[in-house]
Amino acid sequence: MKKIIFPLLAVAFILSSCAAARQARANKDTNQFRYEIECAGNAIQGTYLVKVWTYSRSAGIAENQCRKNAVHGVIFKGYGGGQGCVSQRPMAAQPGIENQYKDYFDSFFADGGEFQKYASIMSGTTETVRVGNEYKVGVVVSVRKDDLRKALEAAGILKKLNSGF
């Protein structure tokens, strides 16, 4: 009995370690802006509709990472317009702001972190493309940008429009 349990536990440990390593790699990719974000159409008031293309060796992880990348992109990257879409500047355009509030953003973008409250995946929009030895997964994400901006204003990261008056 012991002979069976020990190898099973070892395999489970190795598999979970690999998944954690892949997730860590995906988080690193997000921080290095290794994703693409584009407008996916006009959204309802208070939201942005964006398509995020995420790179990963695991298609599953790439799909999970899309929500994080969408929120990250809206805050730090912005996106281009065209074909009836309006380009948007990043919410936090000041250089170095991500490092300035590193502790806040580390916790905000941690797995299961607060970022989840502001993004939802539009079902049936996933596209997967194999690029070399990894996957490029595109998902349309709705980002609740008004609520996101208010949260960042409350945390003192963004200034309110009427601040100082």
Next chain:
Amino acid sequence: MKKSLFTILLALVAVVASAQIKKPELMVVPSDVWCISNGYYTEVENMGIITKVPNYKQALQENMGLKLAIAKLNDLMAEREFPLQSMEQMIKNLEQRRMEDNMTTSKAGNELAESPLDEVARMAKCDIILELSWEVKDFGPKHSLSYILEARDAYTAKSIGAASGTGAPSMTADVDVLLEEAIVANMDNFNLRLQDHFTEMQTIGREITLDIKVFANNAAGIDLETEYNGEELVDVIENWLQLNTIQGRFSRQYSSENVANFTQVRIPVYDERGRAIDANGFTKGLAKYLRQAPYNIPCKVMVKGLGRAVIVLGEK
């Protein structure tokens, strides 16, 4: 002990409250090109030249799209805790006040005293004008909407920022829906530019224009070329500006013996006692300086809003 602590706290609250910069007032105005292309204008003859002047009241009373656009913009700005002035309400208030003033007489039958300048000053009361225009373009059965929203400083006439674009062509959506979509889609970029302007104002001061004029044949017998200790009055004023503007930022656009125009004058947003000041408060400082010896010049400061001031020298 408790009393003194309470007094200190009260004083601190008062200082913090008074250290707020005066909040600019924003108002949405349909652009001249929109008013004229939609037929909301009156023709005015001025020295033989016919000029088309926008008729805002008619536009606001007759165009539902304009009302919808203004309501949407107000809704979005109120959400950012920056409500807009209502142009329609301002026109109504002006008419109401004019009617009341016309009917007010004293027991002896005298009417209220109001100079033409008072009436002009009452008209212009917003600091940033948001000029709005849109146009529907047809491509066969489809139509799309081109939209421009431009913010302009009412006193310096400088553009603060603009948001513009053409929406995706649609066969089914009506103009009101397309207009609402365009406003919602462009508002964040527009507000970011507005915020950049406010941040700049809080960092390097409020930009104002300052006009110095001279009453003709004034009792003091002075003009801008009158010399004091070998310096012309206009240079005395320029020296004062050099000392009292932020980083000595201003530019003399034009000057003669009767007029001097200073533009891009960057004034501090607080005075030395920490109170918020605007163009009027800043100019009063200059007027006070000129009234003192060795100049002893009587002068009149005229209020033109937060960002423009006029001093007329020679008489009060």
